[in-house]
Amino acid sequence: MSIKHKLNRMKAHLNTGNGISKQKEAPAEAQVEQINIPHYEKWQEYGAKAIFMDGEYCLVREVSYPLTHRHGKYSFDMLSDIVRIWNESDLTHPLSAKGFRAEDMFFFDTETTGLGTGAGTSIFLLGFAYMEDNEIKVRQHFLPRPGYEVLFYKSFLDKVNYETLVTYNGKSFDWPQVVSQHTLHRGQLPKLPSFGHFDLYHAARRLWKNKLERVKLSVVEEEVLGFKRTDDVPGYLAPMIYFDFVDREDPEAIFKIMKHNELDVLSLITLYIHLSALLLNQEFAKHEDSFELARWFSALKDRSRAIRSFEKGVLETKQDDDGLMVKFHLANEHKKNRNMGEAANLWQETAHIRHADLKAQSHLELAKYYEHTLKDYEMALHHADAALDTVVKHNIQKASLKTTDLQKRISRLKQKWLKAENRTGK
Template structure:
């Protein structure tokens, strides 16, 4: 039986045991030069060697929603922006970014897992070049890493889950041969998986790269070799040295690194378009604001919260609560109280409890109005119990414990004020 037929049988078996995957259709790849089926050429280092594949794309080549040159434009916009953000390319040129992905013999960590393909894409003045360094068989890793490290003169690595997987794997394999190869460079790292989770964790699909590119970037693939089949295909190649069987793996990896360029462009545009009203997804807009708040850009985040609060959609109360917190810090009590009262009256989630607690604290400590403070405390307790009955509420014990302490304290104050011989405060 041919390898293709074996893989088709295995693929059907694996897919039948997992949840269905939405089929994707490819963007047609057009390159400057026609390559042989694998496009690999040997690169020798003494008696050792690895295989190298190079393919170049013009900057006006479109991969999904964007042309490659749009990434260079995003870098330029970061340099023109005063915003501080972990994904900012300020101080960098497009040539400083190194879009990187690997293929390995397994998904586990440690020395037993071997990288057999190192793929990366880099900008030059007129094009993007994808280079792929392939391990011809075990025992040639010195040549593999010598060749790879010739091109790693970079400022920032761009990966998808590379902080947790790809780069630690590179460091592990490099450690085993460090006496024979150059040192690994130090650089910044944009991990687009973590960025995607921040903005799109509310989506109804797993944030695998193939889902993100299909659902968010309009990148479609046809006849793509699934990543889980790559180790099997590579083992077949090691046994037969038939480079033709590698064509699917090489194309899969090539598309992965091109997708990193498109994804970085898209994430940058989402972050740089803040305040423009161009974000279609209100939840994404809210998460962008939260990320800027975490990054210390409080005024930028506040403006976005105010914009979301006015829309009156899914995240309006969350945003309004954030705005109220800002008013509280500035002791702008009328605005804060108005926002809390609106949330307490209309929200149907935990924010109703939080707003009621804020009102109780305000009336107890700022207004010294124990009757109203008790009213809002009892409201928070009652709604916490109701919400917990409908759906288990996180930290319910803490909420009820603090609420009952406040309730007992307020009842004590009220009893004291109404004791015989004492005037009501």
């Protein structure tokens, strides 16, 4: 960049309050000719247009879909239904859209020059989908070359709704990249406010990490959402394609990256619909999802929903070790809800499971129940002995099943039992 151009840029940003240029721009058509955007006709054919500021430009593409369009199992009009149900529900959850409209949700993804989060990685494509005028609109901001970041980010930040960003691992990757780049150019960009965030990656990982080989979005699309991509460019090729574009300026391969990004943000809509449907209506869930949903509700201390989901899992699971495992978790949930009789009945069953850890834990819980609730020290001692035998036999190394603690419990129970027997004898 020439010294003259740098001075002109500095002059344009002086005394503007928020650092954004106030100068009057020439008409877009004239600026296209002045700047000579390579292959601009191709960009226009692909639905992109150039926007300008201070002699810089970026390219913005928009495409619309009718709400009746199906992306995998779902049509986009279901987003309004899901958000309405969230607003009617009493469920408190990180993915809840309570207080928002479907039009407030922004489904966001980026393409970057690397897969890391260090200083050497930067964003060259910002894409998001949202509902407007009874359509789903996808808007993508493309950085045509390094050095044009101010307009690139300003054009994006002027449009996005910070309160309702929906991403896939964006909390750890995409948004920190935006924040990092904003920090570098904060003197020339609008202030970055605090924002809300729905990160669907963490939800997908919680539900399907044991079901799917990987929880990459493309895998979740195919295995869960019923959407299969064709002729898609893998995301890991994006940096190579971008650097090639910077050298040759031919956008044909970039269009494929933009299509990849477009499918990403559209899949976020249907994934949000699917996850919300599971959370709001457990009857919709398959039994393996019911189990993971129940564990999620348990982690959120939503006992009633956790119990209902575990009970659904019990009904749908075979009466084998898998079924006993679900019953073990259901028993623990009843314990947390102070339904000790219900919990004990289930522990009586799960004490016969082949899974050594859960077998020992079931006997330990029964020992506690008989000691503290029923004051039946003989039965408490029986289950404490069974817990210790299982731990020793299977060499279980677990903090809650230490042999020393079990031996102390057995010693204490023997004393209590003897005292109770003596009192009875008198």
